[in-house]
Amino acid sequence: SFELTQPPSVSVSPGQTASIPCSGDDLGYNYVSWYQQKPGQPPVLVIYQDAKRPSGIPERFSGSNSGNTATLTISGTQALDEADYYCQAWDSDSHVVFGGGTKLTVL
């Protein structure tokens, strides 16, 4: 079955760039979406179709996808960006798959 793998945690200093990877077999042939989830809140879509930002999402959020890895990049990371981040894709058996999630800590 298709699996998406994320590191459990990523740390970044305020103002620096955070990169959160999501890996899967030939993931570059799939479109990937990313969600931000803060404690006690529902997930919020921050990137869809690999690199598109929904309205209202700051420009510091960007995405890329190539080969076996998709990456969510947060430039100029702020304290309010501290959250869990999940990648999501569609597998060849017509099912939605989520990554295990990455906790972003802004130190």
Add this chain to the structure above:
Amino acid sequence: QVQLQESGPGLVRPSGTLSLTCAVSGDYITRNHWWTWVRQPPGKGLEWIGEIDQSGSTNYSPSLKSRVTLSIDTSKNQFSLRLNSVTAADTAVYYCARESGHLSAPVSVWFDPWGQGILVTVST
């Protein structure tokens, strides 16, 4: 502005049936979208349950397919989830969401917006 709101019992007995409804406002459920359910056990990640479109066509997670039924009521602008034979492992926050995207290759789907979620505990 589209809003989704989950409702249903917060406590279900083991071996019983979990039933939840998602009310949609600000959009017609008959528009060209699929509607989906996702759950999140306490302290864990997101798990996709399944999806339904306006015609009632469904698609389920392989791991839950034998126990899940999704339905849609276009007259009430809502869709529902039933999960039978529940155990403690089904304790989770259950979210409904609107699905957008396209199913032509490469398939692209994303979920926005999401409901606030409802915690369902399976316990005696």
